[in-house]
Amino acid sequence: MSWTRAFILSSLSILLIITFSSVVKSAAVRDDSKPADAQGAARQVFMAESDASNFFSQKRRSRRSPKSYAEVQAEQRMKRAASERRREYNEEQRDEYENYLEEDRDAEVNERSRETNEQLREYHYDGLYPRFYWFH
Numbered sequence: 001m002s003w004t005r006a007f008i009l010s011s012l013s014i015l016l017i018i019t020f021s022s023v024v025k026s027a028a029v030r031d032d033s034k035p036a037d038a039q040g041a042a043r044q045v046f047m048a049e050s051d052a053s054n055f056f057s058q059k060r061r062s063r064r065s066p067k068s069y070a071e072v073q074a075e076q077r078m079k080r081a082a083s084e085r086r087r088e089y090n091e092e093q094r095d096e097y098e099n100y101l102e103e104d105r106d107a108e109v110n111e112r113s114r115e116t117n118e119q120l121r122e123y124h125y126d127g128l129y130p131r132f133y134w135f136h
Contacts, residue, residue, distance in 0.1 A: 047055075061067070067075075103109075 046052075
């Protein structure tokens with residue numbers, strides 16, 4: 001008898017949870033959309049029935065037949081876009097390398113570092129070894 005009560009109680013609690021969860025889900029979504037918007041979205045996503053029926057039955061060109069003008073134009077557009085991306089990337093890399101070289105070849109920075117190195121060598125020189133060992 002107790003297991004039937006437990007079963008009924010658990011099934012009622014599950015039913016209650018399912019009921020409230022569906023209410024909460026439907027309450028969380030705002031109902032501001034109009035049916036016309038849904039039709040417009042469906043029109044953008046799905047194609048017309050006549051186009052859909054002809055989609056797979058369109059005659060494909062064979063491998064050796066010449067390409068249509070639209071196909072050639074699409075290929076050229078893709079090639080132009082790829083070459084444009086490649087050109088922009090190479091230009092960006094070249095600019096970054098030029099900036100690096102400008103910083104690396106900066107005479108003032110190199111002169112300052114050379115002066116500090118010479119000062120450190122003079123400061124740490126103790127006279128026990130020839131100076132030309134520093135410059136190798």
